[in-house]
Amino acid sequence: MKMLAIVKSKHNDNTMKIAEAMSEAAPLTVADLKDALYYNLNEYDVIGFGSGIYFGKHDEELFEFINKYCSHFTNTFVFSTSGSKNYKKNNSALVKLLESKNKTILGSFGCRGLDKFFIFALLGGINKNHPDTDDFDAAQQFIESIVNRYNQLKN
Numbered sequence: 001m002k003m004l005a006i007v008k009s010k011h012n013d014n015t016m017k018i019a020e021a022m023s024e025a026a027p028l029t030v031a032d033l034k035d036a037l038y039y040n041l042n043e044y045d046v047i048g049f050g051s052g053i054y055f056g057k058h059d060e061e062l063f064e065f066i067n068k069y070c071s072h073f074t075n076t077f078v079f080s081t082s083g084s085k086n087y088k089k090n091n092s093a094l095v096k097l098l099e100s101k102n103k104t105i106l107g108s109f110g111c112r113g114l115d116k117f118f119i120f121a122l123l124g125g126i127n128k129n130h131p132d133t134d135d136f137d138a139a140q141q142f143i144e145s146i147v148n149r150y151n152q153l154k155n
């Protein structure tokens with residue numbers, strides 16, 4: 001089984017750290033969004049999409065990438081890091097886009113990430129130690145659950 005995570009992590013590398021933790025627990029290759037077209041997307045059984053949450057949703061470039069290049073595969077997952085804990089809501093716009101393209105969404109994950117946006121910069125940021133070891137553990141459990149769901153669907 002081969003999985004690819006396509007990541008846009010532009011604020012503090014929070015989401016990239018989560019993707020890298022996932023890659024230690026599963027056969028997952030991590031690609032920065034800017035390099036994603038160097039990968040042959042057809043080779044992967046599952047493709048995940050992750051970024052920080054910026055103004056209530058994933059990075060706009062992820063939406064554009066999916067609209068342009070993601071017609072041919074089925075199994076996906078979604079993840080994010082954010083200042084707030086509204087993970088389900090934060091992931092919902094990207095989940096909806098994938099659903100509208102008839103993708104199977106094997107799961108959706110979120111955790112807090114250091115947020116130094118705007119007024120929070122004055123405080124040195126909020127969620128200062130996140131993602132932390134508990135977040136990495138949760139991300140690894142999540143990616144293991146994605147592998148299990150994929151195997152269940154296949155059998």
Ligand SMILES: Cc1cc2nc3c(=O)[nH]c(=O)nc-3n(C[C@H](O)[C@H](O)[C@H](O)COP(=O)(O)O)c2cc1C
Pocket residue numbers: 008009010011012013014015016051052053054055056057081082083084085112113114115116117
């Ligand atoms: C421009 C900007 C807008 C943001 N908007 C939100 C938001 O609407 N909701 C939220 O929970 N966090 C928001 N955040 C916080 C980020 O989602 C959080 O810091 C995230 O972990 C950044 O991920 P990254 O380091 O992978 O880019 C925002 C951060 C920035 C810089």
